[in-house]
Amino acid sequence: VGDDDFEKGVEAGASDYVKKPFDRGELRLRVRNLIHSHESDRRYQALFKGASQGILAIAVDTQEIVMANPSICEMLGYTKSDLVGMHLSDIHPREELVRIQEEFNLHTKRERVLTYDIPFQKKDGSLLPADISSTVLSIDGALCAIGFLTDATRRHELEKRLREEEEQHRFFEAELRSAQKLEAVGRLASGIAHEINTPIQFIGDNLRFLKDSFGTAVELARQYFGFVESAENGALSEDRIAKSKKALEDADIGYLEEEIPVAVDQSLEGIERIVSIVRAMKEFAHPGSKEKAPTNINKLVETTVTVSKNEWKYAADMKLALDSSLPQVPCIAGEISQVLLNLIVNASHAVEEKSGQTGNSNKGLIAISTTSRDSFVEIRISDTGGGIPMAIRDKIWEPFFTTKEAGKGTGQGLAIARACIVEKHGGTIHFETEEGVGTIFVIRIPIGTN
Numbered sequence: 001v002g003d004d005d006f007e008k009g010v011e012a013g014a015s016d017y018v019k020k021p022f023d024r025g026e027l028r029l030r031v032r033n034l035i036h037s038h039e040s041d042r043r044y045q046a047l048f049k050g051a052s053q054g055i056l057a058i059a060v061d062t063q064e065i066v067m068a069n070p071s072i073c074e075m076l077g078y079t080k081s082d083l084v085g086m087h088l089s090d091i092h093p094r095e096e097l098v099r100i101q102e103e104f105n106l107h108t109k110r111e112r113v114l115t116y117d118i119p120f121q122k123k124d125g126s127l128l129p130a131d132i133s134s135t136v137l138s139i140d141g142a143l144c145a146i147g148f149l150t151d152a153t154r155r156h157e158l159e160k161r162l163r164e165e166e167e168q169h170r171f172f173e174a175e176l177r178s179a180q181k182l183e184a185v186g187r188l189a190s191g192i193a194h195e196i197n198t199p200i201q202f203i204g205d206n207l208r209f210l211k212d213s214f215g216t217a218v219e220l221a222r223q224y225f226g227f228v229e230s231a232e233n234g235a236l237s238e239d240r241i242a243k244s245k246k247a248l249e250d251a252d253i254g255y256l257e258e259e260i261p262v263a264v265d266q267s268l269e270g271i272e273r274i275v276s277i278v279r280a281m282k283e284f285a286h287p288g289s290k291e292k293a294p295t296n297i298n299k300l301v302e303t304t305v306t307v308s309k310n311e312w313k314y315a316a317d318m319k320l321a322l323d324s325s326l327p328q329v330p331c332i333a334g335e336i337s338q339v340l341l342n343l344i345v346n347a348s349h350a351v352e353e354k355s356g357q358t359g360n361s362n363k364g365l366i367a368i369s370t371t372s373r374d375s376f377v378e379i380r381i382s383d384t385g386g387g388i389p390m391a392i393r394d395k396i397w398e399p400f401f402t403t404k405e406a407g408k409g410t411g412q413g414l415a416i417a418r419a420c421i422v423e424k425h426g427g428t429i430h431f432e433t434e435e436g437v438g439t440i441f442v443i444r445i446p447i448g449t450n
């Protein structure tokens, strides 16, 4: 055969040729090769057709589909003859086309691997999210991008469900927090009523005393006017003088002089106390922003100590050591005061429980201090309770872990405290404890700008 014959032969579809006269050995070899190559062709065909992944070949220069396997046809709802010859822009949603074309160009220049999550548009117009891995090779002399597609619908659904669940989780967490807060406010309410009742009672007593004293003073003034009148008329009888003297004695002016200012001062003090409790209550219940805002932590401590007074005052004395040069800290005031309340109530329960166990009726001590370090503010809440037993130290942060009887604790206090301090404020919370001696909870909140 000549060169022309060879070309004609290949054009006509020949896979190979032998020259005459042929050698038996060579012929055997060529036939075996041919059978072999047909076989591997068939294998590739089977792979291509049987693959559950969609396989698509797109010519790099024309962006036309040149090959499509049955899976991709099924995925997109086209027949193979539909697909072959279609343009890249026919199988992607219009809104995403610019991005996809850009990715395709970069990919075919081998400057970028294709990203996950390319949206395809099916024949019926609906969308198919797909993960693609792709490679560029030459098919029949033309450069093609071969894409292997996996339907990502299920992954998308799972991701969506996960997102929804996370959102719901966050929602429930917020609900739980506000439920615990409401519960706390409810519990505090009766204590606060009690706290307000004491000053109201002595203000009432003082007002009654002032009313009586006023009566006495008026009576005295009346006597005095009568006395002056009689003196002016030159009719000052023995009897008149005796009556006036008696009124003066009855009034006990010395006593009134001493007691009236005391009663007034005490009443004003009582009113001050009520005002501060009411203000603290208002601040505790409606501390303002749900966003972080520069906050005076000392004030939060004082407020929380005030509203919770009835919770701790029978069990413990309270000692505050608040650093007056504490910088303002960006935080959600309402949530921090809830954390403080949880820790104060825990401390109070701890000293109460210890005195119940030891039979020692001496009050315990709760001490709260604030200090500022380089980059954070530290709040320490210590108690002289029984400490946290070794066996439960790693459990106390778990939601619903409690050692208290029903009605006294539900085990949410510390879980909420940790979520608030660590997750919301990027701070830390830990404890130091010694059995029989007491516990210190240490909160650190970063001073940073956020």
Ligand SMILES: Nc1ncnc2c1ncn2[C@@H]1O[C@H](COP(=O)(O)OP(=O)(O)OP(=O)(O)O)[C@@H](O)[C@H]1O
Residues within 6 Å of the ligand: 342, 346, 347, 350, 383, 385, 386, 387, 388, 396, 397, 401, 402, 403, 404, 408, 409, 410, 411, 412, 413, 414, 415, 439
């Ligand atoms: N200061 C403390 N001293 C000793 N034990 C403590 C102290 N604070 C917490 N604990 C232990 O940790 C457990 C969990 O505390 P947490 O505040 O989370 O829940 P609770 O106080 O039991 O209930 P809740 O706070 O929901 O009313 C408590 O039951 C208690 O056993």
Ligand SMILES: [Mg+2]
Residues within 6 Å of the ligand: 342, 345, 346, 409, 412, 413, 414
């Ligand atoms: Mg608690």
